[in-house]
Amino acid sequence: MSNYKGIVYLRKKLNQKRERVLKRYKYYEMKNVVRDLNIAVPAEIKGLHSMLGWCGKAVDSVADRLIFREFEDDNFDLSEIFQMNNPDIFYDSAVLSALISSCCFIYISADESGFPRLQVIDGANATGILDPITGLLTEGYAVLEKDDNENAILEAYFQKGQTTFIRKGVRNHQVVKNSAPYPLLVPIIYKPDARRVFGHSRISRACMSLVDAAIRTVKRSEVSAEFYSFPQKYITGLSEDAEIADKWRASMSSLLSFTKDDEGDSPKLGQFTQQSMSPYTEQLRTFAALFAGETGLTLDDLGFVSDNPSSQEAIKASHETLRLTAKKAQRTFGSGFLNVGYLAACVRDDFAYQRRQLYLTKPVWEPIFEPDASMLSSIGDGAIKINQAVPGYFNKDNLRNITGIEPSKMEPVTVVQPNQEV
Numbered sequence: 001m002s003n004y005k006g007i008v009y010l011r012k013k014l015n016q017k018r019e020r021v022l023k024r025y026k027y028y029e030m031k032n033v034v035r036d037l038n039i040a041v042p043a044e045i046k047g048l049h050s051m052l053g054w055c056g057k058a059v060d061s062v063a064d065r066l067i068f069r070e071f072e073d074d075n076f077d078l079s080e081i082f083q084m085n086n087p088d089i090f091y092d093s094a095v096l097s098a099l100i101s102s103c104c105f106i107y108i109s110a111d112e113s114g115f116p117r118l119q120v121i122d123g124a125n126a127t128g129i130l131d132p133i134t135g136l137l138t139e140g141y142a143v144l145e146k147d148d149n150e151n152a153i154l155e156a157y158f159q160k161g162q163t164t165f166i167r168k169g170v171r172n173h174q175v176v177k178n179s180a181p182y183p184l185l186v187p188i189i190y191k192p193d194a195r196r197v198f199g200h201s202r203i204s205r206a207c208m209s210l211v212d213a214a215i216r217t218v219k220r221s222e223v224s225a226e227f228y229s230f231p232q233k234y235i236t237g238l239s240e241d242a243e244i245a246d247k248w249r250a251s252m253s254s255l256l257s258f259t260k261d262d263e264g265d266s267p268k269l270g271q272f273t274q275q276s277m278s279p280y281t282e283q284l285r286t287f288a289a290l291f292a293g294e295t296g297l298t299l300d301d302l303g304f305v306s307d308n309p310s311s312q313e314a315i316k317a318s319h320e321t322l323r324l325t326a327k328k329a330q331r332t333f334g335s336g337f338l339n340v341g342y343l344a345a346c347v348r349d350d351f352a353y354q355r356r357q358l359y360l361t362k363p364v365w366e367p368i369f370e371p372d373a374s375m376l377s378s379i380g381d382g383a384i385k386i387n388q389a390v391p392g393y394f395n396k397d398n399l400r401n402i403t404g405i406e407p408s409k410m411e412p413v414t415v416v417q418p419n420q421e422v
Contacts, residue, residue, distance in 0.1 A: 004138075004139050004159065005129055005139060007141055007155075007157045007164075007166075010127055010128065010129075010139070010140070010141035010157070011141065013127050013141075014124075014125075014126070014127040014141060014143075017123070017124075017127065018124045021100075021101040021102075021122065021123045021124035022124050023208075024055075024100050024101060024201050024203045024208075025100060025101070025122075025124070027055040027203050027207070027208055027211065028055050028056050028059055028100050028203060029056070030051040030052070030053055030055075030056065032208075032211075032212075033049070034049075034050075034212045034215045034216060034219075035212070036216075036219075050215050050218040050219045050222065051215065052211055052214055052215055052218065054207070054210075054211050054214070054288075054291050054302060055203045055207055055208070055211055057297065057301060057302065058202055058203065058207060058291075058295040058297065059096065059099045059100055059202050059203065060096075061295070061296075061297060061301065061322060062099060062202060062322065062325055062326050062329060063092070063095050063096045063099055065322075065326050065368045065369075066095050066326060066329055066330060066333065066365065066368075067091075067365060067366040068087075068091045068333075068334075068337065068363065068364075068365055068366075069364045069365060069366050070364050071338070071341065071361050071362065071363055071364070072361065072362045072363075072364050073360040073361050073362065074361055075357075075358070075360060075361060076341070076342075076345045076353070076357075076358065076361065077345075078338075078341030078342075078344070078345060078361065081115075081116055081118075081341060081344045081345065081348065082118070082337075082341065084115065085116075085117060085118040090118060090120065091337075093120045094106065094120045094188050094333075094336075094337075095188075095329075095333060097120060097122045097123070097188075098123075098188045098189065098190045098199075098333065098336075099190055099201070099202040099329070100122075100201060100202065100203060101122055101123030101124065101201060102123060102189070102190055102191075102196075102198055102199040102200050102201040103123050103187050103188060103189040103190065103198045103199050104120055104121060104122050104123055104126075104187070104188050105120075105121045105122075105123070105126040105127075105128070105140070105142060105185050105186065105187055105188070106118055106119070106120060106121075106185070106186045106187075106188060106336075106340045107119040107120075107121055107126075107142055107144070107156070107184065107185055108180075108184040108185070108186065108340065108343055108344050108347060109163075109176075109184065109347075110178070110347050114347075114348070114350070115348060116344035116345075116347040116348050118340065118344065121142050121143075121144075121185075123198075125142060125143040126140065126141065126142035126143070126185065127140070127141055127142075128140030128141060128158070128183070128185055128187065130187065130197045130198065131182075132194075132197055134182075134339070134355055135187070135189070135335055135336065135339055136182040136183075136186060136187075136339055136343075136355075137158065137182065137183045137185055137186070137187065138160075138182075138183070139157075139158060139159050139160075139183055140157075140158035140183045140185035141155070141156070141157055141158070141185075142155070142156045142158070142185060143155055143156075144156055144165075151168075152168065153167065153168050154166070154167050154168070155167075156185075158183030158184055158185040159183055160180075160181060160182060160183060161177060161178060161179070161180070161181075162175055162176065162177050162178065163175070163176045163178065163183070163184055164176075178346075178347055179346055179347070179350050179351055179352050180343045180346040180347060180352065181346065181352045181353075181354075181355075182343060184343055184347070186336065186339045186340045186343060187336060188333055188336035188337070188340075189332055189336060190202065190329060190332060190333070191328065191329075191332065192332060199332075202295075204294065206294050207291065207294055207295065210287050210290050210291045210294065211291070213287055214284055214287040214288070214291070217280055217283050217284050217287065218280075218284065220280060221277060221280035221281075221284075224277065224280065225277065236267060236268045285299070285304055288302045288303070288304055295322075296319065296320075296321030296322035296324075296325055297319075297322065298318050298319065316369050319369075323368055323369065326368045327368065330363075330365045330368075333363075334362075334363030334365070335363075337363055338358065338361060338363055341358075341361075342355060342358055364401070366404045367401070367402065367403070367404040370404055371402075371403055371404070376403060379399070379402055379403060383399060
């Protein structure tokens with residue numbers, strides 16, 4: 001097609017976004033280096049690095065609650081494709097990568113028997129031109145292999161009906177044909193909008209800024225802890241000829257003796273006011289509150305444990321923003337997984353299906369919050385009352401979507417009461 005941007009354009013596009021993605025991975029993995037303000041930290045300990053795992057907590061708090069179950073009304077048997085591609089790792093890897101880098105990509109290929117294989121590629125190693133209507137790419141580019149210096153060894157350029165593999169040092173490129181109506185590189189996007197079609201990262205600029213400020217607070221508190229543990233002392237009136245042979249032993253000793261000089265004067269001992277750690281604790285708590293407000297977490301999630309343990313209802317109420325974030329992620333990720341299954345089915349059956357043929361198939365997720373015993377009792381009472389008003393409104397299929405518990409496959413047991421005719 002003449003309207004393709006080409007692989008050179010896509011390489012430049014990936015290089016522009018790569019640093020942004022890698023920066024967020026550093027914050028997630030706690031490998032970020034915080035800029036020192038060069039005000040309160042002595043030069044001797046500027047190499048001291050403090051870390052906080054708040055960004056990782058912000059990502060994991062959503063990723064751990066997104067559990068994909070199945071496809072409902074699966075007319076094209078998409079579940080079989082995902083079941084054959086290690087779903088326990090595949091879904092979690094795709095969700096986690098998309099939350100960190102705003103989008104990840106699923107590379108679809110065929111094995112020796114023609115069955116589709118699925119591979120997750122993070123946003124730092126793949127890009128493309130997105131069709132905003134279907135959520136699929138019109139063309140894509142991915143780095144499949146790298147050397148020890150992070151230089152590309154094997155690249156792939158995706159187009160409709162074919163994938164071109166470019167290996168470093170090999171002049172002839174390998175072209176693999178396929179019957180899919182779209183490139184076999186599918187984006188999984190978190191929070192897309194009309195302006196940023198490839199979405200937003202869970203680790204926002206505000207999150208990174210607050211973590212940097214909190215780390216500087218922790219670092220300053222460690223400096224002050226030295227003075228807090230061993231307060232500075234002073235001596236006045238000491239003779240110029242007097243010397244303290246071992247200052248460390250003198251500072252740790254419980255008894256020191258100083259004799260009077262020839263004129264009968266003795267030195268006076270004193271101690272500077274001991275530093276308090278309270279200002280740093282309060283400042284760190286303030287940053288934690290700001291970070292919690294930015295990400296929908298609570299102070300308990302960030303390590304500031306409250307005295308009274310919360311009930312399941314209280315936990316759900318405090319995580320309402322987190323629940324809405326997870327519900328939004330379920331919708332966008334579900335659409336992406338459906339696109340993956342659609343193109344994988346085209347590869348499996350060697351036939352170009354139309355996207356609208358899958359309009360009945362819907363992704364189904366497990367509940368975001370697993371109900372406890374009291375919540376199950378409330379759900380049961382509510383289901384009974386609603387079924388009395390509207391018979392058959394609740395059954396084992398839609399009750400599972402609320403409880404997350406798979407119904408039993410055993411036949412119900414009839415209990416016969418005494419003096420009761422069967």
